[in-house]
Amino acid sequence: MPRDETAARDLRRVGLTAPTEGDFYQTRNTYTAYIYGTFPTDRYDRLVGVATLGR
Numbered sequence: 001m002p003r004d005e006t007a008a009r010d011l012r013r014v015g016l017t018a019p020t021e022g023d024f025y026q027t028r029n030t031y032t033a034y035i036y037g038t039f040p041t042d043r044y045d046r047l048v049g050v051a052t053l054g055r
Helices: 003-011
Strands: 030-037 046-054
Antiparallel strands (some): 030 046
């Protein structure tokens, strides 16, 4: 079987989640962004802002 047909067949498969892995599609994700900046008189970066994003 050519490689392209094998790849197409793999894309049509239905994924299964093992009982030990669980299914966490409804979990809430929280992300924290740290913004650093360097001012002309500084020799190092400073934390300028923090933002927390979530659902």
